[in-house]
Amino acid sequence: MQLETSVEGLSAQLTKLEKRVVDAEERITVTEETTAAHGKAIGFLLQRETELVERCEDLQNRARRQNLRLYQVPEGSKGRDMVTFIKKLLPTVLTDLPLKEDDIRIDRAHRALMPKPKENDPPRSIVIRFADYTVKEQILQQAWKQRTVKMGERQIYFDNDYSPELQRKRAQVRYVVKQLKQKSIKAKCLCPARLRMSVGSEEITFQTVMDAVPVLQDLNMQFRKRNTKYQEEEKP
Structure with missing residues (x-):
């Protein structure tokens, strides 16, 4: 009688264990399926993020197409008005530029937005936004063609304004x-x-x-x- 009771108790415990194992397997299956779905979603989102970053990067560079960067112009050279300074500077340093001062229409010009450098550090670049993209291209191509562009005894450099x-x-x-x-x-x-x-x-x-x-x-x-x-x- 005591043996039968023990067997029945063991059988009940085994039944409970089997149920717990089945429940655990079901939960594991659900977790694996959820993890796989999350993995696909994360992969999709990462791909979309890459595409959106590339689009934003492209838009940012397109928005800068009318901009030009001027390097190595000494700090304090502009006087009171940067736009007037640049309009006078360009025909002076670009000797064969087929543009007059009045042809160079500039929306705005300013130093790069960063702290003013120390005395022996390189000067901040100047960002120039032209009203006309073709004028900007003429100036840039002439600077590259001329190669050596000097402001007094100092060589200055022209380039696109990249992101x-x-x-x-x-x-x-x-x-x-x-x-x-x-x-x-x-x-x-x-x-x-x-x-x-x-x-x-x-x-x-x-x-x-x-x-x-x-x-x-x-x-x-x-x-x-x-x-x-x-x-x-x-x-x-």
């Missing part, structure tokens, strides 16, 4: 180009932030620096995979 992210990418490409040239390998940074370099007897264009990593590693180059810190006042 911070694109500036970072271009700085990374320039870092690689500098290393390649030290190895006597032809290379240059293409717009917006592509790398063109000589590989054997041909020239190859890489859309990003990361695409060029296998080739750079074959050249025993110390490539920094982390983002190259962009210095706003770095000479283009």
Whole structure:
């Protein structure tokens, strides 16, 4: 009688354990399905985030198309009005510029929005927004064609006004180009932030620096995979 009672007790406990195991398996199945669904949702959201970031980046650079950056102009050169200063400066330093002062319509011009540098630090760049995109392009192309543009004894530089992210990418490409040239390998940074370099007897264009990593590693180059810190006042 006592043995039967013990067996019945064990049977009841086993039944409870089986039920708990079944419940646990069901919960695990639900959790796995939920986790898989969440994984798909996260993957989709990450993809959408990447697409939206790229769109915002593109829109930001499109909004800057009428802007131009001027580097290495000494602090305190503008006088009272930056716009008037720039309109007088451009025809002076760009000797073959086919534009008169009245043709250069500028909406606004100002120093880069950052603290004023110390005495021996590089001056802040000047951001210039032109009323006409074609005028901006004429000025930029003339500056690049002239190559050496001097304000007095000081060389100044012209470039597009890129977004911070694109500036970072271009700085990374320039870092690689500098290393390649030290190895006597032809290379240059293409717009917006592509790398063109000589590989054997041909020239190859890489859309990003990361695409060029296998080739750079074959050249025993110390490539920094982390983002190259962009210095706003770095000479283009």
